[in-house]
Amino acid sequence: NAGVTQTPKFQVLKTGQSMTLQCAQDMNHNSMYWYRQDPGMGLRLIYYSASEGTTDKGEVPNGYNVSRLNKREFSLRLESAAPSQTSVYFCASSEVRNGVKPQHFGDGTRLSIL
Amino acid sequence: DQQVKQNSPSLSVQEGRISILNCDYTNSMFDYFLWYKKYPAEGPTFLISISSIKDKNEDGRFTVFLNKSAKHLSLHIVPSQPGDSAVYFCAASANSNYQLIWGAGTKLIIKP
Numbered sequence: 001n002a003g004v005t006q007t008p009k010f011q012v013l014k015t016g017q018s019m020t021l022q023c024a025q026d027m028n029h030n031s032m033y034w035y036r037q038d039p040g041m042g043l044r045l046i047y048y049s050a051s052e053g054t055t056d057k058g059e060v061p062n063g064y065n066v067s068r069l070n071k072r073e074f075s076l077r078l079e080s081a082a083p084s085q086t087s088v089y090f091c092a093s094s095e096v097r098n099g100v101k102p103q104h105f106g107d108g109t110r111l112s113i114l
Numbered sequence: 115d116q117q118v119k120q121n122s123p124s125l126s127v128q129e130g131r132i133s134i135l136n137c138d139y140t141n142s143m144f145d146y147f148l149w150y151k152k153y154p155a156e157g158p159t160f161l162i163s164i165s166s167i168k169d170k171n172e173d174g175r176f177t178v179f180l181n182k183s184a185k186h187l188s189l190h191i192v193p194s195q196p197g198d199s200a201v202y203f204c205a206a207s208a209n210s211n212y213q214l215i216w217g218a219g220t221k222l223i224i225k226p
Contacts, residue, residue: 004157031212042118042203042216043158050212058213090157094212102148103214105157 002026006091006106013081013113021076021109023091031094032074033058033103034066036087043090049074081113117141118206120217128225133191135220137204140185144206148214149178149189152201161202162189191222199224 007022025032030051035043035058045058049068063085065077074093078085088110092103119138127133137147145166150158164171164178164187171178177190191198204217 033212040123040218042205042218043214044216045213048212056212059215092157101212102160102163104160107155107157 004091004093004104004106006089006109008109009107010110011112013078013111015082015113017081019078019081019111021078021089021091021111022073023075023106024073025091025093025104026072027093027095027104028071029093029095029104030071031101032068033092033094034064034074034076035090035092036060036085037090037108038087046076046089078111083113085111086113087111116218117144117215118204118217120202120204120220122220123218124221124223126223126225127194129196130193133189133194133198133222133224135189135191135202135204135222137187137189137217138185139187139206141206141208141215142185143208144215145209146207147178147180147187148205148207149176150203150205151198152203152219158203194222194224196224196226198222 004025033048034046044060047066049055052071088108092105094101094103148163149161152158162176180187201219203219205214
């Protein structure tokens with residue numbers, strides 16, 4: 001039962017470099033999400049995909065792009081990394097059941113931008 | 115503007131006693147609330163949820179109470195166990211939107 005798998009788990013980048021964070025889920029969920037978590041703060045939504053073929057901005061989308069490659073995969077791209085993007089990134093997926101759509105999370109990618 | 119606030123960064127409770135974690139919100143449009151638990155180096159795990167049409171939801175040792183007039187919810191854990199030591203996040207959504215707004219979390223420490 002893999003659930004939500006994120007790669008890589010850790011990454012160090014230099015300012016200006018680009019990077020794609022990968023996420024895949026095996027629960028056949030329609031919706032997928034990308035969050036960032038900074039120290040002392042809750043998770044903040046970067047982008048989400050309500051269903052395959054759609055993507056929408058969340059609370060903090062600037063500096064990021066996403067691709068919903070297929071139903072299983074949702075990637076997050078940093079085109080030109082900045083130190084302010086140093087964070088832990090979480091991917092999640094969800095499906096509506098009985099009106100509830102709790103999100104299931106991967107274990108995160110710890111990204112440092114020097 | 116923090117729409118979901120968890121004002122206690124940490125809470126220490128004796129094993130076997132009740133743990134009460136609190137969450138306040140400001141947006142009256144929120145109609146769905148969730149609690150997540152997070153261990154270090156792992157992603158958050160869904161615990162329990164409550165719709166705004168209810169004032170209580172129970173699942174085993176976990177009970178969530180919602181006071182809409184006070185815009186306040188709480189998570190009760192009875193009895194507290196060592197494995198409950200984790201960071202607990204409160205999250206809310208409006209109009210069944212996909213976007214969850216998260217609190218900053220409360221670190222719960224269960225003392226033996």
